[in-house]
Amino acid sequence: MELTVLGQDSGAAASSCASGSCGSSNDQMGHLPEEIRNKVKNHPCYSEEAHHYFARMHVAVAPACNIQCHYCNRKYDCANESRPGVVSEVLTPDQAVKKTKAVAAAIPQMSVLGIAGPGDPLANPQRTFETFRMLSEQAPDIKLCVSTNGLALPDCVDELAKxxxxxxxxTINCVDPDVGARIYPWIYWNNKRVFGRKAAKILIEQQQKGLEMLVARGILVKVNSVMIPGVNDEHLKEVSRIVKEKGAFLHNVMPLISEAEHGTFYGIMGQRGPEPEELQDLQDACAGDMNMMRHCRQCRADAVGLLGEDRGEEFTLDKIDAMDVDYEAAMQVRAAVHEGILEELAEKEAKRARLAAVTVPQSEDQLAPTLRPAMIAVATSGGGLINQHFGHATEFLIYEASPRGVRFIGHRKVDQYCIGGDTCGEKDSALAGSIRSLKGCEAVLCSKIGYEPWSLLESAGIVPNGEHAMEPIEEAVMAVYREMASAGKLVDAAPLAASLSA
Incomplete structure (x- = not known):
């Protein structure tokens, strides 16, 4: 008897999954109208597949905020923290436009310019819209987007559309004012501060009204929600249901960043963040047939580069002042680079359609067992390839492989412990932290790995694998899953036992 194991790239695998539940880039896009596919195919935050290839940048032109969140502490001159609300320097609109053009010329894969802080862009409407106006005129090939808490959104929808x-x-963390009162101590509304449940009620009403107005104008809406264990974790299922009903395109459930050193109220009070398993379970519960974003990196408000990297230090004001940018020429280069990336993505999609099911032989005298899923970690520096040394990784991408295919689960940040060359350093704590971060994974794929981490990974029950260097991630993950299945490591004994007893 034979057991069919489908790859992520198989059309049967794609059709067997609901549009958001599998989490694959193919499933996320396949059911969408062509008009919407064209809007998101090169947006790294809205398309899981695009984030391997296209870069983004944020410009920090919006220092003021009109609400206070217990998980936020804005910093305007910080180079050491990687989280929302943090920037190295606040820019004027003129400086932001100059920086955007310099980055777009130097990083032709850049497709999107966003304003996300360090405060709220719509609490700084003059600075925000002046930046957008100049960029529309001077860099028309760049997508523009904005991230807001929603309090001022209804008053700005017409200007955004313009x-x-x-x-x-x-960012919608609740639809219940009682929950909101535990997240937002105050808002600034009609020239005065409003506190507690009343403040949360106003904020929720404004967010929902703004969402409905954006959808009515055909603007794609992504909803961010911060998962705060014991505060809104269970409630976020209701949030997801409501924003989906109102037409949100994508829901991004993010983990609370709760380290005390960041100086947030939650951090100081000891509020914990979610474990990776808790976050994954909640994302799965919220998914249903709604698109779920699982590749978010909770970027700084001045982030530059691919998701998962930050090249902001290359483009400080003093450095861009010394750059001679010919943006007309840069646009031609960018157009060619983008066309090449889209052609590569189209080839990948065509290959998916060609791949057939692969069979794993089973003995004739036993029932075909059910294969259980397996989580597999990947070290990558971008491009959708396994192209990073284990010791050079600052994060691992986590995939779940199963007979239905491959789905992206999320990412786990780590401290890089190997510095230069092919020899890993003696940073034992960083190495131990990397291995702890891979809890629940059965294998880790990388381009190369040293003897010491290899041994420690095996001791932790994680199989290191450097045999798929420079291969496409999803194909390599499925290949390893097939190898594990062929070796009999993935049999789910419970369903088999039930079948035999019946």
Missing amino acids: HNIDHVTI
């Missing part, structure tokens, strides 16, 4: 902004992110 500037051809196709993508708006709203």
Whole structure:
């Protein structure tokens, strides 16, 4: 008897999954109208597949905020923290436009410019819309998007539409004022501070009204939600249901960043963040047939580069002042680079359609067992390839492989412990932290790995694998899953036992 194991790239695998539940880039896009596919195919925050290839940048032109969140502590001159609300320098609109053009010329894969802080862009409307106006005129090939808490959103929808902004992110952490009162101590509304449940009620009403207005204008809305264990974790299922009903395109459930050194209220009070398993379970519960974003990196408000990297130090004001940018020429280069990336993505999609099911032979005298899923970690520096040394990784991408295919689960940040060359350093604590971060994974794929981490990974029950260097991630993950299945490591004994007893 034979057991069919489908690859992520198989059309049968794609059709067997609901549009958001599998989490694959193919499933996320396949059911969408062509008009919407064209809007998101090169947006790294809205398309899981695009984030391997296209870069983004944020410009920090919005220092003021009109609400206070217990998980936020804004910093305007910090180079050491990687989280929302943090920037190295606040820019004027003129400086932001100059920096955007310099980055777009130097990083032709850049497709999106966003304003996300360090405060709220719509609490700084003059600075925000002046930046958008100039960029629309001077860099028309760059997508523009904005991220907001939603308090001022209804008053700004017409202006957003006027500037051809196709993508708006709203942070919605609750739809119940009693929950909101535990997250937001106050808002600034009608020239005064409003506190507690009353403040949360106003914020929720404004967020929902703004969401409905954006959807009515055909603007794609991504909803961000911060998962706060014991505060809104169970409630976020209701949030997801409601924003989906109102037409949100994508829901991004993010983990609370709760380290005390960041100086947030939650951090100081000891509020914990979620474990990776808790976050995954909640994302799965919220998914249903709604698109779930699982590749978010909770970027700084001045982030530059691919998701998962930050090249902001290359483009400080003093450095861009010394750059001679010919943006007309840069646009031609960018157009060619983008066309090449889209052609590569189209080839990948065509290959998916060609791949057939692969069979794993089973003995004739036993029932075909059910294969259980397996989580597999990947070290990558971008491009959708396994192209990073284990010791050079600052994060691992986590995939779940099963007979239905491959789905992206999320990412886990780590401290890089190997510095230069092919020899790993003696940073034992960083190495131990990397291995702890891979809890629940059965294998880790990388381009190369040293003897010491190899041994420690095996001791932790994780199989290191450097045999798929420079291969496409999803194909390599499925290949390893097939190898594990062929070796009999993935049999789910419970369903088999039930079948035999019946």
